[in-house]
Amino acid sequence: MFTLEWLADTTGHHDHVLVGLSPQNGRYKPEYIRNLIFWLRPRFRSIDVVIPGFEAAYTLVAAGHPPAQAVHRARRAYRQLHNPAVRALAELGVPDPARHVTSWTRLHANAAYRASLSRSRKAYLVDRRIRAACRAMTAEVVGNTVDGRSVTPCDIDIAVRYVIAEIPLLTDGPSLFEADRSVFVYHRPTPLVAAIADGGSILRAAPGQSWAVVGQQEANHGEHDRTTTPTAIPVPAR
């Protein structure tokens, strides 16, 4: 059983839900993914699932893994998230289910994503609050991956690309997925969403963009909380 808590005073709706899956949080096991999608799908007119692209490897590189190994692990993790999500959508009768499970890399085919990413990168460079939120979240992601050492600014410089690449999903869901209203769901609030939602940064959410935290009330809750690599980024918890 899941719950949905709408963030930042946004009004609930039933239009489009965007589900972020994280390769770096232990909760995103096949059964959890299936249950989550099965729970969300009937509550919204349309659903899409997003999975980090090649940028996921940066957190492993920053943690000291050789790049080729990091890429290999990231690709494997992608498949482990992608396949259960496609299967769940197929079981629910969503037409062309693979089209609704998208990597951030594939989103580059969309001009709206590219434009939004460009704005996000600029915001990271010029907006102190966005920069701080991105770096804090990156430090947490990398910190959960490194063994026995502290995260350096250099590590964050490498891995922050991961966090930045996700920002368009927090600001421009409606245009990316051609919906009037779109809610991005993740399992906890993050400073980046707060910085975008309260108008205190140069990043603005598009009209119709909202966010919600998906929680789990029973069964395996404790297990999910024992993730070894808790989240750092929005949505999918890292």
Place this chain on the structure above:
Amino acid sequence: MANTIEPQLPLRYPFPLGDDGALPPLTAWAQRARPVCPVRLPSGITAWMMTRKDDVARMLADNRFSRDLAGPGSPRMVGEDLTSVDDAIFNLDPPRHGRVRQVLSSWFTRRAVQRHRPLIARHAGRLLDAMADGPNPVDLIEAYTAALPLDAMGELMGVPPELAEECRRVYPMSLDLSSTPDAVERETDAAKRFIAKLVAAHRADPVPDTPVHALLAAASAGVITESEMFGTVFLVFVTSFDPLVAPLTTGPMILMLHRKQLDECLADSTLWPKAVEEVLRYFHNGGLGFPRIAREDVDFDGTVIRRGDAVVVPMQAVTWDPRHYRNPARFNIHRATDGSATFGAGPHYCLGSQLARIVLQEAISALFRRFPTLDLAVSQRELPWDPNRMFTRPMQLPVTW
């Protein structure tokens, strides 16, 4: 798909792309079933699409089809794009076209462009040094294939330092088929403003041995008009950037997907030019190109193309025509055929074809010599191809080494 299902006509462009940049299935269908096929362009006009190599060669050399699209009301892909610029070499029909082309042709000959190899290699080396010192994995387009034309062609074309930043803002032009006519016009206007500044800078401080210099000298001598000079500088700049990024991206991509052939190139450097020819044949980076207009009614193999009708040509169909290329879907650097047909035919055959070849040869060979283990960092199925992009390519190419 198209073997069993008859698509509704006119076809609507842009078409869904083929896998990994292969010929779009609808183009392949038209080549088989409707070699002169009506296609609805994003602007709303319907054009005739020709897809067979012999037909295309005949049409491109036929004076009854005009390239002059500068006039208002001319058929456009979306809106007032580069074809709307008055008197650009792109828009000229013989004999004016030949007079303007003659000004530039000596600069672009196969022999003449060879002297630019060291410049291209220098910029490639510098960018690859930076890539080696930067993040791994990386988007190859950002690190290398989009940056190289801006740097190398920028120097070759004499972009002064004070205009370098504006050049980077203006180019590559997106030429986005999903764009609005207003956005296309704004993009064209921004490029015109840049070219006006560039021409003024070259007049104040000439940069010899550049196409701009040759055009300015010809305008001063009265060989070409001021308008022909401006329009042609505009065109030279568009073609110096955007059309190079696509093969600089798809080339390494397809070679990484054909590792055995890549290894052959690494073992025998004389194969790089062969690999580049096959990259040029396999992909085409201009979609349907820009329309031509029938000056009179023309009966083309039983299809009457009426005076004023637009005709478009996907050059990838030409280089995938099975009547001329055996098993065209197979990427094979050992083909006896080259990539020439991708550059067109007739009087408007691409002026920069030889320069493009040496840019690609230098850039792709340097990339793999520096990073022989370079590989995709995502599954090829994840590569983001944008069918709306006129210069078709993945919009991101994550690689690792």
